[in-house]
Amino acid sequence: MRWSQAFVPTLRDDPADAEAWSHKLLVRGGFIRQLATGIYVLLPLAHRTCQKIIHTIRQEMELIGGQEFMMPALHPKEIWEKSGRWETMGSEMFRLRDRKEADLCLGMTHEEIFTHIGGELKSYKQLPQIWFQIQTKFRDEARPKSGILRVREFRMKDAYSFDLDQAGLDHAFDQHHKAYRQIFKRCGLDPMAVEASSGAMGGGDSIEFMVPSDAGEDLVASCGKCGYAANLEKATSELTPVENRDALDTPEKFATPGVGTIEEVAAFKGGAPAGHQIKTLVYVFDGRLVLILMRGDHGLSEQKLLDSVEVGELHPASEEEMQEVLGATPGSLGPLTSQLPAEVDGKKMLILADPALEGRVGMVCGANEDGYHYRGVDIARDVAVDHWLDMREVQSGEGCPYCATPLAVCKTIEIGHIFKLGTRYSKSMGMDVLDQNGKAQNVIMGSYGIGVERLMASVVETSHDEKGIIWPVAIAPYEVVICVLKAKDVEVLEAGERIYDALVAAGIDVILDDRLDNPGVKFKDAELIGIPYQIVVGPRSLKEGQVEIVRRRDGDKREVAIEHAAEEVGEEVVSERKRRA
């Protein structure tokens, strides 16, 4: 490709609304342009990089026996009703009607469709299967952001495994884990593999591949010593024990006018530090009011709570509901049996408590009367806890659950997620095969995803400098750029063209910068778009029969004889192309 004819619209300034590095650099470098909120055009450079990412993914998937499909983006309502997700997916699903008024949706994932087709598998002899596709997904995200990191239309490699038994699933899961490591490594990433909540997908074990980055939206707790790492939606930690304050024979009510928050109670004379308070939250579980008790200095993880209860939908109660049932507003709520209604809608009010409260005495909590609290509360004696559930959000510095080393919490980007679905979909969609005994068995499934554009953006997030992107060879839009510094000078241009021809003949992806612009423009652009190798052909060194080779990642520069340049760069590029783990 000749740069003079290439569509590479680089910009001198950052776009005004960009925050994330990947957003700024991909826009400035002429890789992407926004069409609407969360919808982007991939210009030729980005398309080339994504094609290489896809190629890498495809190769590794095929190495573990994956078979690629082409799936429709448009799905009929009926198939999503079978799994129950037409209802549960809510407004994140793009829905539309055809001319016959039939309901359709744009596919946001493909469990249903693959399971539907999987219905044609009839015998255990046909298993295992690994099926995948690399296609566009549509999700009406509530808040797209950070350029291409969180969008409404994107490509995903999603794979589904079908096995007869748990051991088969475990094997498929493990194969995917290894394949993912290869894929990310080849793309120049080294993500953390972390334990994750399986969330709305349902199912068992779930591992996310997370790239640490300030532009990330997920928080991960990790242990630098033993390697434990988990999404904050799932993480647990070892707490340093708290010394109980003095117990009282009976809880003592005291006035706390105008005092509501944990901090205010801690600062109030006669109150108690946050660790000696009971935080009382009120939630609604499928329409039923529930009390959630946390230590005052701890936060609730809604996801951990959701994952540990059998509830379809939960949300915080409104102030009106709290007032009506408990007789007080947030800030004065408490769980004392003596201060709670005996029954709500004919049932005892359910009380869930975090284990950090177990065995605690001398605690302070709200009195269910505005402006009053109790002190000297003994949880075992005074509170009728129904279930103890770990639903606390881990904080940085708390102990690793395995080795007690302080945990670090960092922001990350989720680029891949693998999980064991089990029979969630094969059951609801009626997918089974006959086993050795001729008996029907629900197939056990796994599901495995990688976001293509997000992977590209993650590489930019982790591999750039002030000047621009630094692509690894494997996914660089071009592997080599030849900067012809004085393209008007026929001798110089021809020298560049000879190297260009030699590299093309060697199968190297090369772009010839034959523009008439000044040298500075070419250097800046080459650095901005992040081409791994630059061959500088200028009148100065050409007099000596030399050209300069510059390596983007570390700025390494060397002069070589013009006749050796193509060969030398070509060899280096080829050796870097397929770095496997």
Place this chain on the structure above:
RNA sequence: CGGGGAGUAGCGCAGUUGGUAGCGCACCGCGUUUGGGACGCGGGGGUCGCGAGUUCGAGUCUCGCCUCUCCGACCA
């Protein structure tokens, strides 16, 4: 969904009490220049987000709508 902010040339922005719509970069032509975003001269480019209203006159004032963005809620 709640709360802020913003829409003026491809990009970044200015535009006063309402009075002929501007600047930098980019772009086109000619010339000089060519090892770090060069310079001179000459040019092109606008439904001032959309629609109403007030006014002799609206980029500017009023109302409605749309879009984009940030924070929060939500979220494989």
